[in-house]
Amino acid sequence: MSEQTQLPQYGYVGKIAWIDLTDQSVKIIPTSDYAPKFIGGRAIATKIYWDVTKPGMKALDPENPLMFMTGPTTATGIPTGGRTSVCAMAPNNLPEQFCWGNMGGWFGAKLKFAGFDGIVIVGRAEIPVYVKIDDGEITFHDARNLWGTLTHDCQEKLSAIHGKEAVSAVIGPAGENLCRNASINTSNDNVAAKAGFGAVMGSKNLKAIVVKGTGDVRPYDVDMVLKLRKTMGNPQRKANPVEHLDRCAFRAHINFETEPGVVKKTNVSCSHGCNMRCNLFVLDTKSAFPRKVTNQVHKCIGVYAFQMTEDCGMFPGMFFHTEKNHNQACLGQGAQVPPPPDTSDPYLEELMTRRPGSTMNFWDGDYDRGNVINDLCTQYGIDKWDVIVWLMTWLVMGKRTGVLEDMDLGMEIDPGNEEFMKHLLDMIVYRKGYWGNLFAEGMARAIRTLGKEKYGDTIYKGIISNVVPGLQLDIPISFESSWGHCFHWQGRGFQGSPPPGYYLSATLMLMTNTRDAQTNSHVHGTLDYMKETMDAHKACLNRKVAENAFMGEIKAEMKECVTCCDLQSPQIFWPDMECQMLEAATGIKMTEEELYLACERSKNLFRAILMRDSNRCRAQEEPEAYRPLQYPDCEGQTVAPEEFAKLVDLYYDVWGWDRETGWPTRETWIRCGLEDVAEEMERLGKLPPEKSSK
Amino acid sequence: MKEKKQGIKERPAExxxxxxxxxxxxxxxCAGCGACEIVCSLIHEGVSGSRSRRIFFEHDSIQLMHKVYTCQQCLDHPCYNACPLKDKAMLIDPETNIVYVNEEECIGCARCVKACPFEPKRIQLNRNKKAIKCDLCRGRENGPACIEYCQCLAIxxxxxxxxxxxxxVKV
Known part of the structure; x- marks a missing residue:
């Protein structure tokens, strides 16, 4: 590999801060210790984690390094580079494992302007503190007067103290009270939520990190940056007026009447420098708190608090593409601003033919209720997926099946009632009583404590497919997929309508991960790929599914390293887009193959951590990933364990991992430039014998 | 035409x-991407950063009602009047009546900054202690870059x- 070994003067700012809360010390690490071999973002965080942690550490231990890492494109003006990777041992994964997250907003850009490519936070402060990063200077401040504040209040107070230019990443009461599903919140209502990193901050007595920066970030090629601003995502230049609607009409399946003009909506960007406006923005909405009204940002999930009578459907063009029509994942879901389709495409009708979501009838349309629930989640700092997709649906299905008849939550169980949801989330976030403490452990653990057989696996018979109209889809009352996370385009339960070529690939990506991977790994492929994989049984024998998952995972690494966003990458008809981003930012010229290898290195090192710390192997991950596939997809198809096993064989082959154990071979470690990891794996007895290499 | 308030100090439109x-x-x-100030600083200074911008994007982290503060190109040009090296460091374009800065001559006295009647100020000193202000991308074929690169036509x-x-809108 013609790899650059010196850290370029462009893109990066050269320093990573190691912040120890226990003794309030700061150590500066040169970024060049890691980059460009580990390009940035998550790759650097993974390498640091591999180097500094030992097996046996728990998520809420002081030693757990909580890392915020930018990429070389961050703050350069390259679209979507503003996103920030957040990595640590995750409390909301089951079991606790090393994990990643990412968030938009301005935090990462400000970090770069302040002179840091990233920060690593370890230790535990004696009293609640916040950390201030101001143009290279890092200081520790008493946060006792902020402890207990809601996330918006906390951000506003910090802005009042440190100025409007200050951007903060904060936790709310959920993080303070170590709720495993607690989020880290930052500007534009961006969160790193799923892994529960808010609880990691809480365990460190760290209420917030405030960043101010007036430094420069210099990209290598300004003209190239400007060109990318006009080409990435095929952005539309058109006005973005606040619309006053008479309906809550955000998706095909979220559509009901409201008081005239009550729904005020438009779109906003999620992060510094993005050239799109993918996020739905609703104004003057009902708040759950004394501020009465608030503006809210909705990405994917929040809108389902408004109404869930029908599951989220999809149309092939959201994920599967032709040369004439290829968009970002989920584009056209209502929040985004899609370009008009090319009507000369003979496949346009196929691309746009909707696969509707199943009929669920969980809760009817109520705009105020939806806004209150979203506001509760945002202000408390708790993961909306855990609440809306999992807790609320489970309560409905559990009640209807009679499973919850002995459960006394102090009010009638009714997720469609905003007062009930306020009552319930107050119990959870402040860990009130048995039930509050139980659900504060996150849904996966709560259900296991109650007894998974009854409280998780009881079959609900009320979901009716609309892809095969009238077909009853019997799935468990708990929308659990893998690693303590809930369904997300897994072909079952919530977002259950993608075809097998999608959900099998997504399942493989989930298998080797430690959390819901669909936030950065929406499946993309050609329309031909989709059509070739419509039969789930045959698709399990099709290497293209394994290759699709591999591509999705590599691109996910790129998004988290370069950095980029899941709604702009991958562009399957512009395969070297990320190479161009990297070159524009840093001057590093990599071929597509070279960038792929750099990302393989990062992914394999992630796997090494899981092998070392969490006994990751095929015997562990295959059954974990398989579980949802035993239940029917929207066409009634299920997958047998032996069928999935054949697909896993193909997938391991693509990665260069041993079929029997799922461990990378020595050849794979060496190819990725990780000889030292190979030695460590040999010492641990986790290097597959040469004869097993594929 | 409807114009948003441009700061706490205002002058009559005329x-x-x-x-x-x-x-x-x-x-x-405004979708809040900050492209206006990013592109401004990239085109004029080759970097991204708040010290290099000539347009001032004020990010509202919570309610997302962002503000964009711009030079109002005052007809009586108080910044030019305050410059001790007027017509060398600070000049007026005879065709457009726009005030622009010749950085080579600028001594960084910041009198122009103080003279700006608006809050926040629409002129600043860059990292090299040179005054920088919006001159509508004078001489640039496509006009002001911030407008060209604003995806939602918010400016x-x-x-x-x-x-x-x-x-x-196609460019």
Whole structure:
């Protein structure tokens, strides 16, 4: 590999801060210790984690390094580079494992302007503190007067103290009270939520990190940056007026009447420098708190608090593409601003033919209720997926099946009632009583404590497919997929309508991960790929599914390293887009193959951590990933364990991992430039014998 | 034409020249990407950063009602009047009446900054202690870069017609 070994003067700012809360010390690490071999973002965080942690550490231990890492494109003006990777041992994964997250907003850009490519936070402060990063200077401040504040209040107070230019990443009461599903919140209502990193901050007595920066970030090629601003995502230049609607009409399946003009909506960007406006923005909405009204940002999930009578459907063009029509994942879901389709495409009708979501009838349309629930989640700092997709649906299905008849939550169980949801989330976030403490452990653990057989696996018979109209889809009352996370385009339960070529690939990506991977790994492929994989049984024998998952995972690494966003990458008809981003930012010229290898290195090192710390192997991950596939997809198809096993064989082959154990071979470690990891794996007895290499 | 308030100090419209404005949210809401100031600093200074911008994007982290502060191109040009090296360091374009800075001559005294009648100030000193201000990208073929790169047409020229929702503008 013609790899650059010196850290370029462009893109990066050269320093990573190691912040120890226990003794309030700061150590500066040169970024060049890691980059460009580990390009940035998550790759650097993974390498640091591999180097500094030992097996046996728990998520809420002081030693757990909580890392915020930018990429070389961050703050350069390259679209979507503003996103920030957040990595640590995750409390909301089951079991606790090393994990990643990412968030938009301005935090990462400000970090770069302040002179840091990233920060690593370890230790535990004696009293609640916040950390201030101001143009290279890092200081520790008493946060006792902020402890207990809601996330918006906390951000506003910090802005009042440190100025409007200050951007903060904060936790709310959920993080303070170590709720495993607690989020880290930052500007534009961006969160790193799923892994529960808010609880990691809480365990460190760290209420917030405030960043101010007036430094420069210099990209290598300004003209190239400007060109990318006009080409990435095929952005539309058109006005973005606040619309006053008479309906809550955000998706095909979220559509009901409201008081005239009550729904005020438009779109906003999620992060510094993005050239799109993918996020739905609703104004003057009902708040759950004394501020009465608030503006809210909705990405994917929040809108389902408004109404869930029908599951989220999809149309092939959201994920599967032709040369004439290829968009970002989920584009056209209502929040985004899609370009008009090319009507000369003979496949346009196929691309746009909707696969509707199943009929669920969980809760009817109520705009105020939806806004209150979203506001509760945002202000408390708790993961909306855990609440809306999992807790609320489970309560409905559990009640209807009679499973919850002995459960006394102090009010009638009714997720469609905003007062009930306020009552319930107050119990959870402040860990009130048995039930509050139980659900504060996150849904996966709560259900296991109650007894998974009854409280998780009881079959609900009320979901009716609309892809095969009238077909009853019997799935468990708990929308659990893998690693303590809930369904997300897994072909079952919530977002259950993608075809097998999608959900099998997504399942493989989930298998080797430690959390819901669909936030950065929406499946993309050609329309031909989709059509070739419509039969789930045959698709399990099709290497293209394994290759699709591999591509999705590599691109996910790129998004988290370069950095980029899941709604702009991958562009399957512009395969070297990320190479161009990297070159524009840093001057590093990599071929597509070279960038792929750099990302393989990062992914394999992630796997090494899981092998070392969490006994990751095929015997562990295959059954974990398989579980949802035993239940029917929207066409009634299920997958047998032996069928999935054949697909896993193909997938391991693509990665260069041993079929029997799922461990990378020595050849794979060496190819990725990780000889030292190979030695460590040999010492641990986790290097597959040469004869097993594929 | 509808113009958003441009700061806590205001001057009558007749005292202002042709300048960049932020449209009302009902015409087009600023999506909050900051492209205006990013592109401004990239094109003029080759870097991204708040010390290198000539347009001042104020990010509202919570309610997302962002503000864009711009030089109003005052017709009586108090910044030019305050410059001790006027017509060398700070000049007036004879065709457009726009005040622009010749950085080579600028001594960084910041009198122009103090003379700016607006809050926040629309002129600043860059990292090299040179005054920088919006000159509508003087000499640039496509006009002001911030307008060209604003994807949601949230800013425009004060003599422009408001953008029409739904109409895609090609560059």
């Amino acid at each position: 005292e202002l020249g042709r300048h960049i404005i932020q449209w009302d949210p009902d015409i087009s809401l 425009g020229m004060s003599d422009d017609s408001p953008p029409v929702p739904g109409v895609v």
